[in-house]
Amino acid sequence: MADMVGKALHVLSLLGEHPEGVGLSELARRAGYPVSTTHRLLSSLQDHGFARSDPGSKRYALGLRLFELGQRVSHARGFAGVALPVLRALTEQTGEPTLMAVLDGHHQVYVHSVQGPRQIQIRGEPGKRGPLHCTSMGKCLVAFAPHREELVATLELVPLAPRTITSREEFAREIESVRVRGYAVADEEHEVGIRAVGVPVLGPDGCAIAALSTAAPAYRAGVAELEAFVPALRAAARELGAVLPR
Known part of the structure; x- marks a missing residue:
């Protein structure tokens, strides 16, 4: 059953x-399961609203039940009603996008992204998972996690860009x-051409509830320009730290 x-x-x-959407054969190939097993799993997921299929294209996609559950989690964590006004302000x-993420195992999950007025924007798609070791928010989530030693020792330091930190000793420093x-600053470490500065949203115990960042194309903002946003980021983080549920 557990399997x-x-x-x-x-x-x-x-x-x-x-x-x-994705076809059955492709999904089975990606999953590494027989087509019959994949079809049986999909049928069960459809019965409970977690997946849906298009009769015309015969492609499968996520169902609305997941969206409903996601909205409940967002509401319970206070993200939707409390966080968005702070991020918009x-x-x-800053005139640049503001992103918010939370820790989930060895990854971060983006929960909000507010776009700025510029034509070229750095986006963080809500619900998408991202790395910890090479992003400003990820570094903050690690640095202020209650189990940071374990994360520093075990995170996979995948080289995603030429400037990604891949040395365990350097990452610890x-x-x-x-x-x-x-x-924290991420200077083209996650992706070439993107810089970001982030701060933790701390609870009373000094551990990170979430993290905020301001991100911009490298041609538009140097590290010094981004660090100038730190006081505003800290003020927003303090406001969120006082109102977000633990």
């Missing part, structure tokens, strides 16, 4: 990578620096 639940969750995760001050400074 089938795990397989069903794996299929759900793969469906999430194909918002426009921050974007008005970076996280300690983030703890001392209270903010």
